[in-house]
Amino acid sequence: HVQLVESGGGLVQAGGSLRLSCAASGRTSSSYAMGWFRQAPGKEREFVARISRSGISTYYADSVQGRFTISRDNAKKTVYLQMNSLKLGDKAVYYCAAGSRSRNPSDYDYWGQGTQVAVSS
16 A cells, blocks of 8 residues: 655745655555646646656656656655746646556546645736
């Protein structure tokens, strides 16, 4: 079993940056591919980025490509999401998830509780 805890959310001005962290616990947590998703009020949860177990392979949604960077430190059992050039449309609750390389949330086995990102103009 894997437990995930996100942190790093907050309020930032448009154009600013935030770095989200997802700390994993569990004996095999570093064996999972990981993903970040987000959900805005009244909208479905959407894929943001994912990273392979080794960290070599990454993939991004078109809406964040070039602005967000996903990375991981397996020794620390932590996955990061560096978010630059934030836009009003990036406002959402951000979730990390483990267990798949898919863009589909239903393919992931484990989820964190989420961290709120707010962007002001």
